[in-house]
Amino acid sequence: VEFQYADFSFAAMTMICQYAATHHARNYGPLPIVFRMPSGWVKSAGPFHSLNPESQFASVPGLKIVAPVTAHDAKGLLIAAMRDKNPVLFLEYKGWYRNKPDSLPPELNCPVPEEDYVVPIGTARILKTGSDLTLISYGSQVFRALEAAHAVEQESVGVSIEVIDLRSLVPWDQELVFASIKKTGKVVVTCEAPEQGCFGATIVARLQKCFKYLDAPIMLVAAANTSVPFAPTLEEAHLPTAEKVAAAIRELLAF
Numbered sequence: 583v584e585f586q587y588a589d590f591s592f593a594a595m596t597m598i599c600q601y602a603a604t605h606h607a608r609n610y611g612p613l614p615i616v617f618r619m620p621s622g623w624v625k626s627a628g629p630f631h632s633l634n635p636e637s638q639f640a641s642v643p644g645l646k647i648v649a650p651v652t653a654h655d656a657k658g659l660l661i662a663a664m665r666d667k668n669p670v671l672f673l674e675y676k677g678w679y680r681n682k683p684d685s686l687p688p689e690l691n692c693p694v695p696e697e698d699y700v701v702p703i704g705t706a707r708i709l710k711t712g713s714d715l716t717l718i719s720y721g722s723q724v725f726r727a728l729e730a731a732h733a734v735e736q737e738s739v740g741v742s743i744e745v746i747d748l749r750s751l752v753p754w755d756q757e758l759v760f761a762s763i764k765k766t767g768k769v770v771v772t773c774e775a776p777e778q779g780c781f782g783a784t785i786v787a788r789l790q791k792c793f794k795y796l797d798a799p800i801m802l803v804a805a806a807n808t809s810v811p812f813a814p815t816l817e818e819a820h821l822p823t824a825e826k827v828a829a830a831i832r833e834l835l836a837f
Contacts, residue, residue, distance in 0.1 A: 588619035588673065589633040602669040603644030612667035616660070621649075622722045622774055623810060623821060624677040632810035634721070634775035639671055640752050640784060646703055647752040649673040649721040654692035655749050658701030666703060675722040687728050689745070706755035708762070712742035715768040715834060718759060718785060720748040723774045723822065730827035734835070741835060751781060759785075760792055767797035768834045772827050777804035798837035801830045 585591050591598065598617065605613040623632045639645055646668050650656040656674070663670035683691050689709040709728060719727040724747045731743040744762050748754050763769050769789060773782035782804050789800055803822045811817055 583615065584618040586620065587631050587633070587676075588621040588635045589630055591617065591619055591635055592638075598645070598669070599639070599642045603642045605644070606668070607644060613669055614664070614667050615669050616663045616672050617669065618672045618674060620676040621673045622675045622677055623817070625817070626812055626814065627810070628812045629809035634673075634773070634780075636671075636673060636751050637775060637779050637781045637784070640781055644669065645752060646670040646750075647673065648703055648750045649675075650701070650749055651675055651678065651721055651724050651747065652690050652692050653694050655701050655707075655747075657694055658699055659703065659749065661698065662700040662703050665700070670703070673721060677722055678725070687725070687732075689728055690724070701749065704750050704753040704755060706746050706748045706750070706758045708758070709745040709747050710743070712744035712766065714741050714766060715743050715770065715831060716759070716762045716766045717743055717745045717827070717831065718748065718769065718771045719746070719773065720751060720781075721774060723772050726822065726824040726827055727772055729824035730831060733824065733828050734831045738832075738835065743831065748785075754785070756788065759789070763789065763792045764795045767795060768837070769796070770801045770803060770827065770830050770834060772803040772822055772830075774805055774822060776807045777802065778807045780804045798834050801834055803827050803830045 648659045650659045663672050717727050731745050735741050771782045771785050782802050786800050786802050803826055805822050806820045
């Protein structure tokens, strides 16, 4: 089922959350259905075409949520979602639909095999390894996360930042993330959704389990708590830009 824009999925909340999500719990058996939701910010799309819907659905038991940003992961996770016996929300980031391979950072320029393959739901990927700080992101915010990590590394000799693309949100790969934090001792979480109630905040809450391994507070960089504006200057103020992510990284490195 394709929604043209994720924003329009709210018109189907009853069917998705009260019926599809509870289908198995009500003893009606498995329900293999995929909801494709073109999500996230795109230039001058305004408040009705820029939604990041994951936090609204993540609190509903019975739904799985995936958020690929590379073509490789999109194909592998879409096949995995279609073969899963549960309802799966498949978030697509429309702002990056037309990106050509040669314009991508090397960490995201992954070849797409012609043959059948799956990316298992619930597995994250380390985009770049590092030892000083863990930077966790997903979806379109991964581009800004990588840009910020590279910028800080270029200005700080000897600093290396580990960047993780969650790829899958419900469930998400806690084992891989926890192992990274135990190694680095510092963590920034960033997502494109508005900060209040965002899925990034859900990750931060779960990361308290790593408290004894942390050398600094966990930092969250998300969008402002406003509707997405039309004006480019206001978009810049609203979004969690690479510069804002880099500022959080510098603050933690200096802690």
